[in-house]
Amino acid sequence: MKHSEIEDLLRKYRPVGPPAELRHRILAMTRVLRVWPWATAAAALLILGITFQLATRHEVAGADLNLGPSAVARVTDDLTRMLGGDLRARELAEFIVVEQQVHSETTTASTQPLNGAGGVQR
Amino acid sequence: MNDASPRAVSASRVSPRLRRVAIAAFVVLLPLAAHSLWDYVEVRRLVSEIEAIRAKGEPVSEREAVGGNQPVPSKEHGAASYYLAGAMLALGTNPSGAITPIREWLLAQRPSREKLDPLAGPLRELVRNSNDALLLADKAAELPFDGFPAGTEYSYRTAGISELSELITARTLTLSQSGDADAAVNSVISELQIRRALRDARWMAISGHQVSVVLSLTQPSRQALVRLQAALESEDKPERQLEDFLRERARYVELIWRRYYGTDPNAPSHYTLPMRSVTETVMRPWFTHNAVNVLRLWAQLVEVAKTAWPDKARRSAAILDTNRPEQRPSGARRNFNPLLDRGFPVGAFSQAVDATQLVVDRASRVAVAIERFRRDRNTLPASLLDLVPQYLREIPGDPYSGRPLLFRPAKDGYTVYSVGPNQQDDQGDLSSELQRVQQQGWGRRLIRGTDVGVRVLIWND
Numbered sequence: 001m002k003h004s005e006i007e008d009l010l011r012k013y014r015p016v017g018p019p020a021e022l023r024h025r026i027l028a029m030t031r032v033l034r035v036w037p038w039a040t041a042a043a044a045l046l047i048l049g050i051t052f053q054l055a056t057r058h059e060v061a062g063a064d065l066n067l068g069p070s071a072v073a074r075v076t077d078d079l080t081r082m083l084g085g086d087l088r089a090r091e092l093a094e095f096i097v098v099e100q101q102v103h104s105e106t107t108t109a110s111t112q113p114l115n116g117a118g119g120v121q122r
Numbered sequence: 123m124n125d126a127s128p129r130a131v132s133a134s135r136v137s138p139r140l141r142r143v144a145i146a147a148f149v150v151l152l153p154l155a156a157h158s159l160w161d162y163v164e165v166r167r168l169v170s171e172i173e174a175i176r177a178k179g180e181p182v183s184e185r186e187a188v189g190g191n192q193p194v195p196s197k198e199h200g201a202a203s204y205y206l207a208g209a210m211l212a213l214g215t216n217p218s219g220a221i222t223p224i225r226e227w228l229l230a231q232r233p234s235r236e237k238l239d240p241l242a243g244p245l246r247e248l249v250r251n252s253n254d255a256l257l258l259a260d261k262a263a264e265l266p267f268d269g270f271p272a273g274t275e276y277s278y279r280t281a282g283i284s285e286l287s288e289l290i291t292a293r294t295l296t297l298s299q300s301g302d303a304d305a306a307v308n309s310v311i312s313e314l315q316i317r318r319a320l321r322d323a324r325w326m327a328i329s330g331h332q333v334s335v336v337l338s339l340t341q342p343s344r345q346a347l348v349r350l351q352a353a354l355e356s357e358d359k360p361e362r363q364l365e366d367f368l369r370e371r372a373r374y375v376e377l378i379w380r381r382y383y384g385t386d387p388n389a390p391s392h393y394t395l396p397m398r399s400v401t402e403t404v405m406r407p408w409f410t411h412n413a414v415n416v417l418r419l420w421a422q423l424v425e426v427a428k429t430a431w432p433d434k435a436r437r438s439a440a441i442l443d444t445n446r447p448e449q450r451p452s453g454a455r456r457n458f459n460p461l462l463d464r465g466f467p468v469g470a471f472s473q474a475v476d477a478t479q480l481v482v483d484r485a486s487r488v489a490v491a492i493e494r495f496r497r498d499r500n501t502l503p504a505s506l507l508d509l510v511p512q513y514l515r516e517i518p519g520d521p522y523s524g525r526p527l528l529f530r531p532a533k534d535g536y537t538v539y540s541v542g543p544n545q546q547d548d549q550g551d552l553s554s555e556l557q558r559v560q561q562q563g564w565g566r567r568l569i570r571g572t573d574v575g576v577r578v579l580i581w582n583d
Contacts, residue, residue: 035137038144045151052158056165060383063169065183065385067376 072097157407164410172375180424181372188269190371200496201262202270205319207257209282215252217288224295228335231554232534233579242299249293256293259286260308263315269322280323289548294332303340310336310526311353321366324373329496333486337493337561338535338579347494354487360480360521367427371420371467378413378461382406412462419464423471431477431521434485435543442468465477472573477521477540478574484518485527485538485575492529492536492578502531506538515553527575 069077079093174277181187217377223241227233249256270279290313297306309392313331333350336342342350402409426437447469460466488506491513495503503509506517506529517526530537530550537550551572 031139033141033142035144038141038148039379042144042147042151045148045155047156049158052155052162056162057157059162059165059169065172065376065379066185067183067380068185070384072379086258120335 160407164407167414183376187372201265201267204262205257208255211255213282213288216290263312267318298339303342304346306336307342307346334576339552351490372468420467427474434525481540481574488538535579537572537577542574
């Protein structure tokens with residue numbers, strides 16, 4: 001075998017450098033792994049969520065429905081006064097009112113289907 | 123490799139854990155932010171709807187509906203305390219079971235007195251056992267009524283007041299059957315008085331009275347007839363139906379608002395939570411969306427309820443037909459939350475546009491005038507014009523036709539009637555009333571058969 005033939009064979013198996021596009025492929029992968037877009041989006045969502053929550057509260061507070069204390073509050077106050085007016089009386093009054101309401105709701109649900117504004121009709 | 127840029131090196135240093143946290147935060151915050159946005163949009167819609175109601179000068183809360191302030195009962199609550207005590211005693215007596223056969227008897231083609239006696243037996247027993255409740259109702263009837271005190275609505279009030287009203291009806295029937303004429307008239311006046319309590323207790327049913335039975339079975343004194351006619355005339359307030367309807371919507375708005383957006387610092391802690399559960403918090407925008415749709419339907423119904431008779435009868439019939447409970451619009455499904463269902467305003471609307479009670483009151487008033495005429499001249503008037511002006515200031519109008527009420531004498535009595543919701547003169551045929559007596563629930567208001575009115579029987583024996 002001639003020297004030139006050996007050279008040709010060696011040239012055939014000589015290591016060569018990476019292809020040019022490999023660098024672009026690697027850089028493209030590292031772009032996907034960036035954290036800042038996700039963090040920015042999450043922060044933006046957080047700010048948006050808080051903003052809309054505050055806006056909702058503002059709307060609710062701005063709508064003055066002139067409601068006054070509810071019947072529940074009034075009857076609780078009445079009961080508290082009747083039971084002595086102290087903290088213990090308040091706790092007892094609240095217990096009675098809540099218990100009554102739960103009883104009323106369960107009874108209504110089981111016996112009277114809501115049928116029109118008046119509930120039941122004859 | 124020697125030519126790798128610094129940028130690529132820094133990118134490879136990003137902590138995968140930090141990146142996962144950022145992605146997780148994004149994934150969690152995306153629906154939360156979307157929910158907040160949706161919640162805001164829906165509350166804006168609700169507030170706009172409430173402002174639109176306000177702009178028309180209509181109430182959006184119970185306090186506004188009753189003229190600026192919650193009813194403040196007098197120290198002893200006037201009639202309310204007596205009604206409440208009577209309601210407690212009346213609760214569970216279930217008088218309608220004993221009353222219905224007698225109503226059916228009265229509406230039969232040819233009622234005979236022999237058939238009435240066995241029907242009255244259970245009624246007498248019921249009235250005897252309910253004497254205390256009836257005494258309380260009579261005492262209340264003499265007193266001013268300025269609303270029920272807060273809190274009593276939670277338990278027995280509505281059902282108890284209704285049963286108390288029916289007990290009075292039962293007593294009227296019993297007194298009529300035994301011929302105690304003036305006592306029966308007083309009982310009818312008590313029946314008319316308890317309507318104040320029924321209205322306040324949101325009883326949406328037709329509160330019938332038994333004037334036709336009293337006039338058919340007894341001969342009250344002239345003074346009693348005059349008192350009865352005056353009591354019936356004072357009930358002739360058709361504007362009440364619209365007032366009640368607007369008040370009902372105001373209660374609805376208040377209920378929705380308190381439930382989904384309100385807090386009440388003085389209420390028990392259970393109620394101070396703006397929402398009752400996590401589910402309701404999550405579902406609030408959806409609930410609000412539906413509530414706004416219900417309020418928009420309510421606005422349409424209010425417009426129809428404001429129209430004048432008889433146009434109101436025609437327009438409301440079309441609405442009630444398309445919203446029958448058993449024939450809902452195609453694709454519409456019953457909402458699992460009754461507050462958000464179309465049936466809620468439509469049920470109240472059916473009350474607001476039902477002129478049955480108004481017609482029966484007016485026809486009864488005319489019947490009382492006819493009895494006074496008959497007592498004086500021993501004959502029936504040839505027409506209702508004969509009653510004016512000595513016995514009746516003017517002939518009451520028929521809301522369903524826009525013309526005066528009709529009168530049809532017969533051998534065994536007479537009928538004063540309106541053409542009814544079908545707006546046709548069926549010659550005084552009140553058979554639809556029999557269907558209404560037998561039909562329960564607001565389906566009775568969908569019965570549009572024959573005429574509406576009262577029939578008074580004259581016994582020739």
